[in-house]
Amino acid sequence: MTSQPTSALQSSLLTTFGFDGFRPGQEQTISQLLNGQSSLAIFPTGSGKSLCYQLTALHLPHLTLVVSPLLALMKDQLAFLASKGIKAASIDSTLKGNEAQTVMAGVRDGDIKILMVSVERFKNERFRQFIESVPVSMLVVDEAHCISEWGHNFRPDYLKLPSYCQALKIPLVLLLTATATRKVKLDMAAKFAIRDEHIVQTGFYRANLDLSVLPVTESDKNGLLAQIISQQSTQQQGPGIVYVTLQHSAEKVALYLTQQGINACAYHAGFDSDTRSQIQQDFMAGKIQVIVATIAFGMGIDKSDIRFVIHYDLPKSIENYSQEIGRAGRDGMPAQCFTLANLDGLNTVENFVYGDTPEFNGIEMLLNSIKDEVITSAYDSKWELQILQLSNAVNIKQLPLKTLLVQLELAGVIEPLYAYFADFKIKLLKPKTEIINSFNAQRQDFLQRIFNATDFKKVWGSLNFDTLLQDKTIERNRVIAALEYLQEQQLIILETKGMTEVFKINLTELADPSLCQSLANYFKDNEVKEIKRIAALVRFFQLDTCLTVNLARYFDDAFFDQNRLDVSGAGESGSTPQCGHCSVCRGQVAVLERSQAQVPWPSDETLKQGMSELTERLAGKINQPLSLESYCRFFAGMTVPLFGRNKVRQLSGFGVCEQQRYQGIRDKIAPLFTTMQ
Numbered sequence: 233m234t235s236q237p238t239s240a241l242q243s244s245l246l247t248t249f250g251f252d253g254f255r256p257g258q259e260q261t262i263s264q265l266l267n268g269q270s271s272l273a274i275f276p277t278g279s280g281k282s283l284c285y286q287l288t289a290l291h292l293p294h295l296t297l298v299v300s301p302l303l304a305l306m307k308d309q310l311a312f313l314a315s316k317g318i319k320a321a322s323i324d325s326t327l328k329g330n331e332a333q334t335v336m337a338g339v340r341d342g343d344i345k346i347l348m349v350s351v352e353r354f355k356n357e358r359f360r361q362f363i364e365s366v367p368v369s370m371l372v373v374d375e376a377h378c379i380s381e382w383g384h385n386f387r388p389d390y391l392k393l394p395s396y397c398q399a400l401k402i403p404l405v406l407l408l409t410a411t412a413t414r415k416v417k418l419d420m421a422a423k424f425a426i427r428d429e430h431i432v433q434t435g436f437y438r439a440n441l442d443l444s445v446l447p448v449t450e451s452d453k454n455g456l457l458a459q460i461i462s463q464q465s466t467q468q469q470g471p472g473i474v475y476v477t478l479q480h481s482a483e484k485v486a487l488y489l490t491q492q493g494i495n496a497c498a499y500h501a502g503f504d505s506d507t508r509s510q511i512q513q514d515f516m517a518g519k520i521q522v523i524v525a526t527i528a529f530g531m532g533i534d535k536s537d538i539r540f541v542i543h544y545d546l547p548k549s550i551e552n553y554s555q556e557i558g559r560a561g562r563d564g565m566p567a568q569c570f571t572l573a574n575l576d577g578l579n580t581v582e583n584f585v586y587g588d589t590p591e592f593n594g595i596e597m598l599l600n601s602i603k604d605e606v607i608t609s610a611y612d613s614k615w616e617l618q619i620l621q622l623s624n625a626v627n628i629k630q631l632p633l634k635t636l637l638v639q640l641e642l643a644g645v646i647e648p649l650y651a652y653f654a655d656f657k658i659k660l661l662k663p664k665t666e667i668i669n670s671f672n673a674q675r676q677d678f679l680q681r682i683f684n685a686t687d688f689k690k691v692w693g694s695l696n697f698d699t700l701l702q703d704k705t706i707e708r709n710r711v712i713a714a715l716e717y718l719q720e721q722q723l724i725i726l727e728t729k730g731m732t733e734v735f736k737i738n739l740t741e742l743a744d745p746s747l748c749q750s751l752a753n754y755f756k757d758n759e760v761k762e763i764k765r766i767a768a769l770v771r772f773f774q775l776d777t778c779l780t781v782n783l784a785r786y787f788d789d790a791f792f793d794q795n796r797l798d799v800s801g802a803g804e805s806g807s808t809p810q811c812g813h814c815s816v817c818r819g820q821v822a823v824l825e826r827s828q829a830q831v832p833w834p835s836d837e838t839l840k841q842g843m844s845e846l847t848e849r850l851a852g853k854i855n856q857p858l859s860l861e862s863y864c865r866f867f868a869g870m871t872v873p874l875f876g877r878n879k880v881r882q883l884s885g886f887g888v889c890e891q892q893r894y895q896g897i898r899d900k901i902a903p904l905f906t907t908m909q
């Protein structure tokens with residue numbers, strides 16, 4: 233691979249994309265990649281990260297494989313690429329019938345240069361078989377901070393990307409992210425052996441964003457919100473986003489704003505996907521001025537003229553805050569960011585963290601179920617799981633459960649072998665004999681065996697692999713390849729589900745007596761870390777030095793320190809520089825308080841009654857006695873798989889302490905729990 237002369241890149245930029253110049257960092261990143269140097273690019277949201285891989289892909293000999301965490305992001309980028317006449321596609325769950333086949337054929341022919349997938353797609357054996365068979369020039373990881381356990385959007389499956397990359401022998405990697413602290417940055421680069429000098433970081437600082445923290449009591453919040461939005465509207469008539477923590481607040485706040493004559497609409501993950509995409513389209517088209525949303529809204533929304541972002545509730549972390557305000561003013565015009573702050577919602581934010589920590593006995597159950605499997609399994613040290621069933625069985629939510637599995641992998645206890653679909657369903661598009669007769673004798677025999685092992689009902693037939701594979705001369709891979717081929721030839725329709733993951737078990741590591749405790753400690757450490765992250769956020773909003781400067785420093789951007797930029801001229805050497813466009817620079821240092829009177833605790837009698845209600849409801853539903861943690865979660869109104877299945881929400885004690893901080897609930901329930909034993 234040779235480096236492209238700058239002029240070649242420039243002309244490719246102009247002729248293909250219609251841009252007459254690179255934005256900061258783009259050219260350096262692209263040149264590095266074309267020199268064969270894996271790179272990490274950290275650019276603020278909306279500053280042209282995607283172009284780095286899009287332009288590079290056109291100059292690479294083979295496929296560029298892009299891993300993206302969100303369908304909406306993929307669809308947006310595909311629409312952009314299509315508008316530039318670049319052949320790109322995705323393989324995702326929305327593809328119907330043989331659309332995936334068409335995409336794969338396009339990639340094989342070299343017609344499609346860019347393929348987008350989610351990280352979960354790698355677990356799909358049909359996809360893995362396919363991607364192993366085509367040469368890949370570059371792997372791109374979008375929103376790459378998901379790789380880092382220190383990051384705020386940690387996606388356990390991302391930890392496996394480095395090994396996929398090695399296994400597929402992909403020579404070049406590009407990691408893209410908008411926000412990364414120093415620790416996250418170094419962590420990401422190390423995982424893909426990216427050299428320090430190939431990290432390209434443009435300024436984090438956005439001069440057009442005005443930051444304000446407004447301390448306000450809970451009861452005054454709605455009034456203040458409506459007032460801010462009305463002022464915004466008279467000044468600029470621009471669109472805006474209001475972020476809230478809970479789905480029901482999104483609806484309540486949107487309703488309030490509508491009653492005040494503001495064109496507002498709620499948006500959250502509880503709406504079905506059609507409703508959500510309709511709302512997005514209306515917002516993009518300017519039919520809705522204000523979206524009141526949970527954090528489900530935003531990733532993948534590329535609207536450049538958002539004039540204000542208001543945090544109605546505290547964001548989850550400084551990282552979330554920065555990502556969310558980053559959606560404002562991407563056109564470079566002034567935009568306002570307000571945080572309506574008090575400490576009332578703090579326990580809600582904290583409870584999200586506590587609710588995700590698996591219980592010690594849940595981890596124990598998981599390890600025991602692996603051990604049981606080893607003893608009873610006919611395939612000695614193999615372990616099979618389907619994530620939903622397992623989540624219910626061990627009472628751990630799916631996300632922490634996935635994290636737990638990745639931790640077991642990293643500890644060498646389990647090793648992923650493959651994943652397969654438990655259910656293969658076949659629909660014949662032509663009569664069976666006609667299909668069989670269109671092949672030569674040897675293949676006819678093979679197909680006949682597959683069809684013999686398929687239980688055909690009216691329309692669909694289910695293939696029974698157990699029966700089929702009893703004949704040791706038949707390999708699973710060949711069967712799948714044959715079915716894929718039949719589908720490509722439009723002779724059948726193939727449907728697969730019931731993703732089953734198969735792991736090899738390392739019995740020595742599994743027998744380690746300290747394993748359960750060390751896994752529990754890992755989650756406890758994470759819990760502590762997350763709670764500290766929330767505390768850091770609360771401190772940030774109460775800083776008495778410039779918010780913008782502190783935010784830039786938090787993300788390792790030395791802009792202010794290097795330039796000694798000080799708009800006000802008030803900074804002396806050694807003091808914090810000032811941006812001149814934040815509430816602290818305007819002399820308003822925020823002090824956050826609890827505005828609502830502390831809700832009194834329910835009486836011990838009520839709590840005891842709640843405990844026995846729960847004990848009774850769950851009697852016989854779980855192998856072990858209920859833990860202290862289960863009672864605390866019940867009173868805090870948190871949902872775990874065991875509660876959801878047994879309709880625990882209906883019990884009168886559910887959520888009676890939801891206004892309390894979780895640590896307080898633990899302290900309160902612990903003595904009652906002890907006397908109950």
Ligand SMILES: [Zn+2]
Pocket residue numbers: 778779780781810811812813814815816817
């Ligand atoms: Zn400032």
